[in-house]
Amino acid sequence: MSTYPTSTYPTRRTFLGALGTAAVAGCSSGLRESSGGTGRSLKIGYVSPRTGPLAVFGESDDYVLGRVRAALAKGLSIGGRGYPVEIVVKDTQSSAARAAEVAGELIQRDRVDIVLATSTPDTTNPVSDQCEAARVPCVATVCPWEIWAAGRPAPTYSYLHFIGTEQEVGVFAGLWSKADTNKVVGGLWPNDTDGELYRRFVTAEPGWRVSDPGAYEDGTQDYTSILAAFARDDVEILQAAPIPPDWVTFWRQAAQHGFRPKIVSVAKAMLFPTVAKTLGELAEGLVAPVWWSAAFPYRSSLDGTTAKAFADGYGRPWTPPMGFNHALFEIAVAAFRAAADPKDHAAVAAAIGTLKGEAISGRYDFTAGPSKNVSMAPDLLGQWRRNPAGEYDLVIVDNTLDPAIPLQGEFTPLR
Amino acid sequence: MIAAIVQGVLVGGTYALVACGLSLAFGVMRLVNIAHGDLAVCGAYLALMAAAGFGAPPVLALVLVLPLAFGVGALLQLTLFERALRGGELAPVLVTFGLSVVIQNLLVTGASANPRSLDGGAFALAGFEVGGLTLSWLRTAGFATAVVVLGSLHLLLARTGFGRRVRATADDPEAARLSGVRVRPVFACVAGISVATAALAGMFLGLMSTFDPYSGGLILIFAFEAVVIGGLGSLWGTLAGGIVLGVTQQLVALWDVRFAVLAVHVLFFGVLVVRPVRA
Numbered sequence: 001m002s003t004y005p006t007s008t009y010p011t012r013r014t015f016l017g018a019l020g021t022a023a024v025a026g027c028s029s030g031l032r033e034s035s036g037g038t039g040r041s042l043k044i045g046y047v048s049p050r051t052g053p054l055a056v057f058g059e060s061d062d063y064v065l066g067r068v069r070a071a072l073a074k075g076l077s078i079g080g081r082g083y084p085v086e087i088v089v090k091d092t093q094s095s096a097a098r099a100a101e102v103a104g105e106l107i108q109r110d111r112v113d114i115v116l117a118t119s120t121p122d123t124t125n126p127v128s129d130q131c132e133a134a135r136v137p138c139v140a141t142v143c144p145w146e147i148w149a150a151g152r153p154a155p156t157y158s159y160l161h162f163i164g165t166e167q168e169v170g171v172f173a174g175l176w177s178k179a180d181t182n183k184v185v186g187g188l189w190p191n192d193t194d195g196e197l198y199r200r201f202v203t204a205e206p207g208w209r210v211s212d213p214g215a216y217e218d219g220t221q222d223y224t225s226i227l228a229a230f231a232r233d234d235v236e237i238l239q240a241a242p243i244p245p246d247w248v249t250f251w252r253q254a255a256q257h258g259f260r261p262k263i264v265s266v267a268k269a270m271l272f273p274t275v276a277k278t279l280g281e282l283a284e285g286l287v288a289p290v291w292w293s294a295a296f297p298y299r300s301s302l303d304g305t306t307a308k309a310f311a312d313g314y315g316r317p318w319t320p321p322m323g324f325n326h327a328l329f330e331i332a333v334a335a336f337r338a339a340a341d342p343k344d345h346a347a348v349a350a351a352i353g354t355l356k357g358e359a360i361s362g363r364y365d366f367t368a369g370p371s372k373n374v375s376m377a378p379d380l381l382g383q384w385r386r387n388p389a390g391e392y393d394l395v396i397v398d399n400t401l402d403p404a405i406p407l408q409g410e411f412t413p414l415r
Numbered sequence: 416m417i418a419a420i421v422q423g424v425l426v427g428g429t430y431a432l433v434a435c436g437l438s439l440a441f442g443v444m445r446l447v448n449i450a451h452g453d454l455a456v457c458g459a460y461l462a463l464m465a466a467a468g469f470g471a472p473p474v475l476a477l478v479l480v481l482p483l484a485f486g487v488g489a490l491l492q493l494t495l496f497e498r499a500l501r502g503g504e505l506a507p508v509l510v511t512f513g514l515s516v517v518i519q520n521l522l523v524t525g526a527s528a529n530p531r532s533l534d535g536g537a538f539a540l541a542g543f544e545v546g547g548l549t550l551s552w553l554r555t556a557g558f559a560t561a562v563v564v565l566g567s568l569h570l571l572l573a574r575t576g577f578g579r580r581v582r583a584t585a586d587d588p589e590a591a592r593l594s595g596v597r598v599r600p601v602f603a604c605v606a607g608i609s610v611a612t613a614a615l616a617g618m619f620l621g622l623m624s625t626f627d628p629y630s631g632g633l634i635l636i637f638a639f640e641a642v643v644i645g646g647l648g649s650l651w652g653t654l655a656g657g658i659v660l661g662v663t664q665q666l667v668a669l670w671d672v673r674f675a676v677l678a679v680h681v682l683f684f685g686v687l688v689v690r691p692v693r694a
Contacts, residue, residue, distance in 0.1 A: 051520075053629050055528030191673060214672035219633050221429065221624065222661070224422040225668035225675070244530045249624035256542040256551035278532040278625055282540070 041084040042076060042342055044332055045106035045115040047127050048325070052094025056244070056272060057119035057142065060322045063314050065089060068329045071302035076333065078342050087329075088112060092123050100126035107134045114138065114335065114348060116328040119321055121147045121193060128158035137349040139331050141324040144168075147193050149371040157349040161331060161364045161375040162324065163291050165194070167401070168379045169201040172265050173208065175287065175381055175398055176237050179413040181262050184209045186235030188226065188250060190242055191215035194268060198241045211235050218243050223250045227257050241267040244275045251282055262413040263287065265381075273317035276384050276392035283384045283392050285414045290382040290396055292323030292361050296405055300360040301330045307360055317391075324377075327359035362402065378402035383411060418548050419665040425550070427641075427661025428558030429623070431654040433616040433634055434641035435565050436609035442648025443585040443605045446496055446507050450515040451613055452635030456628065457518060458484055458614025459621035460526060462533055473533045473618055480618065481611045488610025489603040496606060497599070515631065522628035533621035557619045564612055565654050572650070581605060640683040 046065070050058035065087060075084040088110045090102035099122060106112045107130065117127035117140040124140035125148060131138035138158040140148065144165040149155075176185070185208045189195035195215055203210050211233035213226045230238070238261045242250065247269035254260070269275055270288035277283075294311030310326065311318035331352065336342035338351035353373065356365045366375045378401035382394035397411040433455060440446045448454075458480055465476035491514075499510035539553045572578035583591040584601050592598050620626060620634065637660065642648075645656025660679050667678035 051523060051528070053627075055523065055629075056530065056627075059528055216668075216672045217676035220676055221637075222422060222426045222664065225419065225665060226672060228418065245625040245627070245630065248530070248532055252540060252623065253551065255540040256553065257549045258542060272529075274529040274531075275625075278530060280534055 040081075041086050042336060043086045043088060043110060043112040043114075044329065045088050045090065045103070045110060045112035046328075047090045047092060047099060047102055047106070047115065047117045047123060049094040049099075049119055049123055050091040052092075053243075054092075054094040054120055054122070056274070056319070057321050058091070060314060060316075060319050061089070061325070064322055064325045067300075067305070067310065067313070068302065068326065071300070071305075072329075072333070076336060076342075078337055079340075083336075083342060094122065096122040096126045099123045100130050103127040103130035104134075107131070107136050112136070113343060113345065114332050116140070116332060118142050118325050118328060124148055124160065125152070128152070128155065128160075131158050132156065135349075136345055137335065137352060139328050139335075139352060141328055142321050144194070144197065145369070145371060145374045145376060146197055149374060155373045157345070159331075159352045159366060159373045159375070161327065161361075161366070161377060163289070163377045163379040164370060165197040166201045167376065168267065168289055169198065169205060171289070171379050171381055171398060171400060172239065172287075173202075173205050174400060175265070175411060176208070176263055178411060179262055181236040181413075182234060183207065183237075184211055184233055184235050185237045185239050186210075186230040186233065186261065187212045188238060188240035188242060189215055190218050190246065192218065194241050198239065198267065202239055208237075209233075216246075218246060220246060221249060223253050224257070226250075227254060227259050230259060230261075231257075236262045238264045238266075240265070240269070242269050244269045244272065244278075248275065248278055251279060255282060260415060262415055264414060270384065271320050273319065273392065273394070276394075277317070281386070284386055285412065286384045287397070287411070288382055288384065288394060290320070290380040290394060291377055292320045293382065293394055293396065294318050295396060295408060296323065296360070296362060298358060298360050298362050300326065301358060302333060305360065310360060323361040327361035327364065330357075330359040331355060331364060362405075378405075380405060381411075383409065385409065416666075416669070419669050420662055421548055421550070422554075423662030423665035424658050425554040425558045425661070426664065427658030428561040428654075429554070429616070429619060429657070430637050430641045430660050431645075431657030432557060432561035432564060432619060433613070434638035434645075434653045434657055435561070435568065435650060436612035436616070437635075437638050438642045438645070438648055438650060438653040439568065439605060439612070440609040441642065442650070443581055444492075444496070444500060444602055446500060446606075447511065448496075448609070449508060449511040449635065450518060450631070451511075451609075451638060452631030452633070453515045453518040453522075454484075454487075454610050454631075455613040455617030455620065455634050456522065456626050456631045457487075458610075458617035459533065459626045460522065460531070461614065462618045462621060463531055466533065473535060473622065477615065477618065480614050484611040484614035485607035488607035491610070492603045492606030493599065497602065519628050519631065526628065528627055528629075530625035530627045531621070532625040533618065535622040539622050553619075553622055557623070560615070560619065561654065561657070564615065565650050568608070568612075569650050577601075577604070637679070640679065644683060644686050 048058040072085040092099035115138040117124050119142045121143045124143040140160045141162050148160045189199045213229035265287040296307040335352045339347040364375045381398035383397045384392050385395045387393050395409040399405050437451045440448050461480045462473045462476045465479045466473050499507040542549045542551050580596045641656040645652030664675045668675040
């Protein structure tokens with residue numbers, strides 16, 4: 001037996017405890033250092049869902065941030081004064097509550113000069129609200145402007161640059177009228193904000209008869225009742241706004257049941273090339289909105305990179321949020337340059353409202369939006385087609401809203 | 416109406432297939448495995464890797480995936496669950512919850528958050544007609560697999576020497592040990608079977624829909640409800656529970672799609688209130 005009392009031996013537990021304390025201490029001292037040097041550097045906070053169910057939106061973040069950091073490595077020279085640029089990145093873990101929390105951290109602890117928020121209302125809205133409350137400029141994207149603007153007091157510090165659902169429905173309807181159909185539109189709309197908006201705007205669109213089996217829950221595993229309703233109403237046009245997994249389940253089941261409308265337009269789920277790859281030949285001919293693609297004829301205002309080079313450099317199939325996430329930084333830089341003093345929050349926020357320009361995602365214009373502090377992006381339509389390499393590409397078939405972007409093909413109905 | 420019931424039964428088969436491993440682990444070891452859904456997702460990823468690696472259809476990948484899943488299950492039992500089960504009622508729940516988080520994050524790191532799916536070829540997209548009803552081959556196969564798996568598990572437990580040892584251990588591990596049953600290997604085997612069925616179910620789900628590192632949670636909820644409605648730890652009860660879930664979902668959807676999934680949860684809640692967990 002040892003003569004020492006056992007308690008003086010470091011047990012594993014006390015050891016780990018000590019280790020944890022040390023780690024926390026280490027982290028917090030790191031934070032103090034980083035927030036100390038805010039004097040002349042410009043700090044940009046970036047909030048996106050990198051993990052959790054929405055992670056597909058934030059998947060390209062490392063690449064996008066790498067490109068932006070490289071472009072801004074030398075800092076910005078504004079009014080004859082040099083400012084190093086620092087980007088602080090926060091993950092929302094796909095939760096709205098967490099998004100608000102990290103936005104608060106960016107504002108209080110990191111003392112950022114502008115907050116950028118991207119991907120779905122769960123990120124853009126809580127972050128914008130935090131910035132309004134703290135009077136810090138904020139630019140958000142990848143959330144239909146109707147959802148961003150609704151139910152919030154008129155914004156002064158927060159801005160949004162993105163498409164709108166009503167506009168998108170209008171573009172879809174334009175495409176539908178190109179084909180010879182019975183004008184019966186089946187709505188596959190889930191019980192969420194996006195689904196509700198599509199239901200409202202499609203139903204309001206004159207000249208179409210809507211077959212609406214009701215708002216199903218996300219995560220439904222079986223769609224036979226919906227398919228039966230569509231078959232009963234002889235649906236020839238399908239308009240859907242599901243989350244990706246539900247769309248795959250639905251569309252496979254539709255194939256099993258022999259349901260094949262003439263036009264299938266799918267918002268949300270068919271934005272991502274990975275979903276098209278998952279569906280394989282079932283993806284052929286599906287119509288999806290295009291708000292950004294590698295084929296856009298625009299360049300980065302930071303370093304002149306073309307959309308094509310930007311997408312190719314990723315090394316994986318490009319995703320639409322990439323372009324808009326990159327554009328957020330371009331807008332932030334433009335706002336810093338336009339403001340009299342880039343460290344003055346009110347001046348920067350006011351400056352965003354005067355911005356008109358071009359980013360890798362296309363034109364933005366905050367002076368003439370459909371709602372205060374909104375810059376509306378044009379919405380195009382694409383059709384998924386198999387390329388000779390056996391992969392699926394989103395081929396632009398409708399450019400009504402931005403003729404500067406070239407058409408890549410002619411729309412063809414499924415049957 | 417009849418169509419809805421038939422489709423509901425088929426959907427219920429899928430629920431039961433996911434749930435049977437959960438039911439088995441609970442029935443034998445009193446292990447509430449929160450990571451069950453994530454293990455199913457792992458099975459789907461394994462099938463995807465095997466299918467991509469060897470160019471084999473997912474069904475053939477099973478030859479590789481099932482033994483591997485069995486091994487993983489046995490290993491988890493020996494290294495993790497066993498210790499957790501000794502730590503009281505709450506410990507296994509917490510440990511498997513932790514395991515679930517670990518699995519999700521490992522999958523995100525290793526396979527990215529992209530939704531993936533298994534390509535079942537023409538079979539997975541084909542349907543057939545019976546008496547005016549269109550049924551999917553894939554879902555029918557899923558139901559048949561559930562019945563076969565549950566049936567063979569039942570036979571295994573009821574008719575074989577191994578089953579007797581399992582039941583004896585489930586009733587009273589100490590007494591079983593005194594009578595010469597080696598408890599550890601028995602539990603390891605049961606955990607192995609449980610995880611293997613999870614992997615099998617994961618593969619079917621991958622064929623029907625997509626999976627991503629986070630889809631285990633939703634899978635678990637339905638499996639859990641099937642187990643509870645069917646009576647904890649009872650295998651045929653699990654099949655019945657799954658079918659009840661599926662049929663409820665379909666019948667309510669006939670009336671209004673909005674309440675289909677809600678109805679399932681309400682039913683689950685109702686069962687818990689009216690007939691709390693049977694010992």
